[in-house]
Amino acid sequence: KQYMEGYKEYHPDFCYLFNSYYNTVGERTLRAERGNITRPGVDEVFAYRRYVDENMNQYLSNNIPADVQKLVQLGMNHEQQHQELFITDLKYALGHNPIFPVYKDDYNLLKDHNTGNGFVHIDEGIYEIGFEGDEFCYDNELGRHKVYLHTFDISKALVTNGEYIEFIQAGGYKNFNYWLDEGWAWVNENNARSPMYWHNINGEWLYYTLAGLQKIAPDAILGHISYYEANAFATWKGMRLPTEFEWEVASEQLDWGKRWEWTNSAYLPYPGFSIAAGAVGEYNGKFMVNQMVLRGASVATSEGHSRKTYRNFFHPHYQWQFSGIRLVK
Template sequence: MSISEAVPAGPQTQAKDQTTPENDQLFRRLMETRRVSLDLAAPLSDEDQVVQANPDASPTKWHLAHITWFFEAFVLRSFLPGYRVYDEKFEYCFNSYYDTVGERQPRDKRGLMTRPSAAEVRSYRAYVDEALERMFTDVDLSDEALALVELGINHEQQHQELLLTDILALFSDEPLKPAYREAKMGVAADAPGELTWTSFDGGIHEFGHGGDGFFYDNEGPRHEELIRPFKLANRCITNKEWIAFIEDGGYETSTLWLSDGWSRVSRKGWKGPLYWDEAEGGFMQMTLLGYRPVDPAAPVTHISFFEADAFARWAGKRLPSEFEWELAAEDLPVKGRTLGADHLRPMPADPKANGLQQMYGDVWEWTASAYLPYPGFKPAVGAVGEYNGKFMCNQFVLKGGSCATPEGHIRKTYRNFFYPFQRWQFTGLRLAADI
């Protein structure tokens, strides 16, 4: 089931005769996903949930309300007969980028909405959750309705990761540098060792989602790409290796950088990854676990595409394409240290393991691929068609998920995308090279 299949066919009024195991399972997943969002917000005060850290980030309160509005606007209004909207004004407040729906609060001014309060947003969530339960109980839901619920679950999981990265951005600017969750200081006892390489043959291979289960429309259609022989590093680049890049003048050598990247470095005064500070005896880093020493063995994170590309050039290598990454992941289990591992930070690779590590979880991996449509791509009709397609310009693809990606959300064909200068997400890199 893709996002392109999730198009409402109009109000569904047929009474429900009986439930199905599939629908029961979907409802349980829906309610579990809704609960996780509240659990993630639980350590935060209401004051924490109102502030917007920067134009790329959103307040926690806004995330909780927006993903609730999504279910109200696209599911309940169409598929629950007699549903009464909680508050008509919320559509302006919590619409994100759906131009076909209507006007909305500017993204960079979401933090100005002190009303509705965080408490009222929680009431809004409870109201919509009750309506969703009533819909599953009372209505014989169409395939279109079920597809939109599945889309809503995945959409909420995306915002769960954003909630965490956005609160990290906020806390990093707080004078007290509070921790989202307290944890003991410390770094890894064992370094992951030198990079090793896995080689892959060239040829024409198929890419994109071609199986069962949910996927976003930007993951298809399945199509062929020509791949030349290449090799891929066994793990992500570490903080120790990044410090070597810094100490060798990486941020001061213009020839390592793309023109736009060097302009950004010069204009913004970048000296290292986001949230890093140089301190006596080493580097410190703001994390969800508080302000702590940089772990030399852990994957470097909070770097832009520009920085990843410059490091690869400094190392005499390059970034992989999204198709090389996907080919390398072909036979690997979709398993890694994502949100369910509860580390809330990237962790070191296993120095005793063989083969490719950290392909899933820990950090999103920048690729050299521009975020563009696959051959034959067509966005869905209507508002849900605005979900991915209209952003296919001036951005780059990332693969693999991070330590903040919810369990079960990631897959081999998943295409995350950000602008090349953005680095507030858990973004890192893995090197590739030609053979």
């Protein structure tokens, strides 16, 4: 409405209703209380979508300023993020239903396998990190800078379900020595004994997928793991998680894109990072606290959305994303 003359909002209350965290936009509900808000019906949501699409198409049919083009591109990439979040949120809702409803018969997104084995060796040295070029990227990828890395070897394969079952059977959730202090507190507070959506029924491991409850394939890639669990597993194996810089340097030699991969790096700004003015400034910078970086992409990520410099981030206890583990030694 700021840029399109004569634009009228579809509904005067929708800005408040759908404002997730942008203080610049206006009043909003508390994050912890979002689930208490009664939402519009499906038909009205689709009508709202059509209204916005029609107005956007009309606006974009004209020559628009370069700065607005960048905002539109940011908005499109932001929508792609929420397309993935829609899938993970849908699975979270259905996965906590005791009858394990089927969303689609052929929609098991956890059946993919590794394509490589062994390790990639990276020599010590000084490497450049961060986005470079004229294409789109998020502001948290900017501030290209040099880092010094010690020699390391990074696994070509992600951890599989079978490998993680070995961790469980070895008492991984019962031994505090494998866990960070906050992670061990999380284990006990939540009585955690396995990854999200896993169920041990009559001695057999099954997991909920959007295709319903299915037997766990031991050689398929592990998913829905928290940073705490990833770090504990790595400790148990006598290895560690990569830093986000190690991951980026090695990425061209890795087959990535099946899981968001936890790194051992806190989500912090790169050198020279600055918060933009206005609502855009609330997009990344204010979240740079108490979160860990994930690299790569997942089976639910829009094609072409991610890149080797992409920095995803979540709190360390979150499991509901399609997250996985890659080890370093």
